[in-house]
Every structure is written in C-alpha cells, then in structure tokens.
Amino acid sequence: MAHGPDAHQPHEPHGAHEGHRPRSAPAGHHHDHTDVDWAEMATMLETQAELFAPLYERALGWLTEQQSAPGLVVDAGSGPGVLSGMLAEVFPGARIVAADGSAPLLDRARARADRLGHGDRFDTIVGELPDSLDRLEYPADLIWASRSVHHLADQRAALAAFADRLAPGGTLAVMEGGLPARFLPRDLGFGRAGLEARMDAIEQTWFGRMRDDLPGSVAEAEDWPAMMAAAGLRPAGSRTFLLDLPAPVSDAARAHVAASLSRARDIFGADLDATDTATLDRLLDPDDKASVHHRQDLYVLAAHTVHTAVRAL
Numbered sequence: 001m002a003h004g005p006d007a008h009q010p011h012e013p014h015g016a017h018e019g020h021r022p023r024s025a026p027a028g029h030h031h032d033h034t035d036v037d038w039a040e041m042a043t044m045l046e047t048q049a050e051l052f053a054p055l056y057e058r059a060l061g062w063l064t065e066q067q068s069a070p071g072l073v074v075d076a077g078s079g080p081g082v083l084s085g086m087l088a089e090v091f092p093g094a095r096i097v098a099a100d101g102s103a104p105l106l107d108r109a110r111a112r113a114d115r116l117g118h119g120d121r122f123d124t125i126v127g128e129l130p131d132s133l134d135r136l137e138y139p140a141d142l143i144w145a146s147r148s149v150h151h152l153a154d155q156r157a158a159l160a161a162f163a164d165r166l167a168p169g170g171t172l173a174v175m176e177g178g179l180p181a182r183f184l185p186r187d188l189g190f191g192r193a194g195l196e197a198r199m200d201a202i203e204q205t206w207f208g209r210m211r212d213d214l215p216g217s218v219a220e221a222e223d224w225p226a227m228m229a230a231a232g233l234r235p236a237g238s239r240t241f242l243l244d245l246p247a248p249v250s251d252a253a254r255a256h257v258a259a260s261l262s263r264a265r266d267i268f269g270a271d272l273d274a275t276d277t278a279t280l281d282r283l284l285d286p287d288d289k290a291s292v293h294h295r296q297d298l299y300v301l302a303a304h305t306v307h308t309a310v311r312a313l
C-alpha cells in the first residue's frame with residue numbers, strides 16, 4: 001500500500017503553517033506524473049482493497065458501534081466499490097450510494113454490487129466530489145470516504161460539504177493518514193539499507209506536488225478532527241487499524257507488493273539515487289532470486305487511521 005499515490009500514507013501536515021488559502025503553482029512551473037489516471041488503476045485499487053479487507057472489516061465493525069442501522073450510506077470516492085460492497089454487507093438494511101469521478105470505476109462498482117447480490121439497493125453518482133453529492137435524494141446517515149479526501153483540492157470545503165449532506169445524528173468517517181506501509185526488511189542483503197524509508201521521503205515530495213497541482217488546491221493543516229469540527233460536526237474518535245500479513249505471504253500479497261513498488265518506480269523512481277534505483281530494479285526483476293517475486297522475507301504491515309464525527313441531532 002505504501003509507495004504510489006494511493007498507497008500513500010501519512011505525510012507531514014502539508015502547508016501546516018500557511019493557513020487556509022488558495023494556492024497555485026508558479027507560472028511556468030510544471031510537474032509531470034501527478035495526474036492520476038484512476039480508470040487505469042482499477043485493477044490495482046480492486047486487488048489492494050481486497051487484500052486489505054481484514055483491516056476494513058475491523059474499521060467498519062467499529063463504525064457499527066456508532067451507526068448500527070443507517071438507512072443511506074454514501075461511499076465518497078468509492079473507486080471500484082470494494083468498500084461499497086463491504087458497507088452493503090455490514091449494513092444489510094442500508095441503501096448504498098457509491099460516488100466517484102470515474103465512470104469506469106463506478107461501472108466496476110455496479111458490477112460488483114450485482115455479483116454480490118445487493119444491486120437492488122445500490123446506486124452510483126458520477127461526478128466531481130464534493131459537489132456531486134448535491135444529487136443525493138436524501139441526507140446520508142453515514143458518509144465513508146477512504147483515501148479520497150486527499151485527492152480533493154479543498155479538503156476543508158469537502159468535509160464541510162459532506163457534513164451538509166448528513167442527516168441529523170449521521171456520521172462522517174474519513175480514512176486518512178496512519179503509517180507508511182512496510183514490505184521489506186531494513187537490510188535486503190544488497191544495496192543500501194533503509195530503502196523504504198528513503199522512498200517514503202521521496203513519495204511525500206511527490207504527494208505535495210500532486211496536491212499543489214490539483215486545480216484550485218488549498219493548503220491545509222491536516223488535523224482531521226479539527227477540520228470536521230470546523231464543518232460543524234462533533235468529532236467522535238479516531239482509530240487506527242492494522243493489516244499485518246507476516247512472511248511468508250500469499251501470492252496476492254506478493255502481487256500487491258510488486259504492483260506497489262512498480263508503480264512507485266514509475267511515478268517517483270527518477271528521484272531515487274543510482275544505488276536505490278538499482279536496488280529497486282533488482283527487487284522488481286522476476287528473474288532475480290532476490291526480487292519481491294521470490295524472496296521469502298516479504299511481509300505487508302500497514303496502518304490506516306479512520307476519523308469519525310457526528311452531526312448533531
């Protein structure tokens with residue numbers, strides 16, 4: 001999960017000292033590779049969310065303590081709808097609306113809902129968040145937004161808009177932050193020890209550029225409970241959930257590590273030094289016995305935080 005735009009984990013409070021203000025890239029300042037082609041990432045998003053199912057199950061289990069029988073649940077930034085499907089399972093009496101900017105991903109979410117047998121209580125809304133939620137027919141009892149708010153230009157405004165779409169007593173649950181995932185021993189037996197920590201640092205720079213390049217990007221101190229409170233909600237707790245898949249890993253976990261590192265190489269690999277680039281290339285070479293395709297010491301350890309807040313009755 002770490003390494004790669006979606007994989008991205010917590011980062012320094014970007015612009016923490018800059019206050020809440022619109023910002024734009026300086027004229028002529030252009031960065032490649034910060035635009036994410038979501039449809040292209042469909043399979044990766046799907047397999048990643050499936051691998052992370054145990055973590056999500058525990059997170060949703062925690063949410064049922066706050067909202068035991070919601071009528072309308074919105075998955076904001078649902079992607080291909082793996083979480084939407086889990087929400088449908090956890091809340092069998094709820095209508096589920098998956099909202100996303102990518103129509104191809106929502107097509108997958110719809111197909112998944114039909115396959116899992118809850119297509120009759122499943123809807124989609126395609127369009128830019130948060131404005132697309134204006135098309136909800138009813139206020140929501142639960143809005144779930146996992147790893148989507150950090151892709152929205154004005155995170156504070158997005159949370160305020162989500163709060164506006166909640167029914168009295170409704171819950172907003174935002175999965176953002178946690179810890180950078182780890183897949184590898186510190187010392188791989190070749191290269192320079194500590195590769196993943198250096199990749200994290202480079203990814204943070206990439207992530208900052210990604211946010212800066214969002215049209216209308218607004219700098220924000222990423223204090224999620226404070227932002228939720230500013231949106232008029234009552235913060236109701238933050239909890240962090242682990243995915244702990246020790247070595248030896250399943251083929252699915254191995255494939256996830258390979259996909260994550262490969263995406264990291266594509267996106268910000270050019271910023272690694274020559275030694276680390278060579279190490280990453282070895283790790284990704286299926287013909288190399290020391291690669292992630294073969295090594296026995298691979299593991300997946302990830303921690304994701306869910307922040308919740310409630311709208312007053």
Ligand SMILES: C[S@@+](CC[C@H](N)C(=O)[O-])C[C@H]1O[C@@H](n2cnc3c(N)ncnc32)[C@H](O)[C@@H]1O
Binds near residue numbers: 006
């Ligand atoms: C990292 S994925 C998360 C998918 C899913 N929630 C999960 O946790 O697996 C982010 C999702 O947000 C969507 N997204 C990003 N920016 C958006 C925007 N401005 N409006 C609507 N959806 C957006 C993307 O299409 C993508 O599906």
